[in-house]
Amino acid sequence: MDTSSAPPPKKGLGVLGWLGIGCGGLVLVAVIIIGAGAVWLKPAIKQFVADQKTNPVRAAANLAVSASLGQLEMVAEDDVKKRYTLRQKTNGALTTFYWDAQRKIAATVKGDFSAIPADANSPDTPATPGEPAPK
Numbered sequence: 001m002d003t004s005s006a007p008p009p010k011k012g013l014g015v016l017g018w019l020g021i022g023c024g025g026l027v028l029v030a031v032i033i034i035g036a037g038a039v040w041l042k043p044a045i046k047q048f049v050a051d052q053k054t055n056p057v058r059a060a061a062n063l064a065v066s067a068s069l070g071q072l073e074m075v076a077e078d079d080v081k082k083r084y085t086l087r088q089k090t091n092g093a094l095t096t097f098y099w100d101a102q103r104k105i106a107a108t109v110k111g112d113f114s115a116i117p118a119d120a121n122s123p124d125t126p127a128t129p130g131e132p133a134p135k
Contacts, residue, residue: 041067047062048062055082056106061086071090072088075094076096078113095110096111096116102120
């Protein structure tokens with residue numbers, strides 16, 4: 001009996017081959033998901049860029065509604081004071097986007113228009129960037 005003979009050669013892919021196939025598959029799935037997301041969000045992003053200079057608060061609120069997969073809806077709009085309230089459809093929670101004139105940024109607060117801090121809309125500060133202060 002000759003037990004010193006070499007074992008038969010392995011058939012199929014080795015561990016590194018299967019690891020490469022798995023990682024390559026994950027990368028392919030990620031590319032497909034990112035591509036589909038870009039196509040789906042393109043109109044919302046295009047509108048966001050267009051609105052960003054004229055009304056950054058509306059731009060942020062609209063982008064949030066567009067990106068929410070139907071989970072958010074705009075329930076109150078005030079273009080003059082630049083404030084917008086969104087409602088979450090699943091639990092009814094309200095979030096208000098508003099222009100914080102003191103910090104000169106678009107901000108959010110939980111609740112409706114009444115939840116906006118009183119000092120956020122000071123009459124001696126501009127309503128939007130680059131806009132002259134009211135007299």
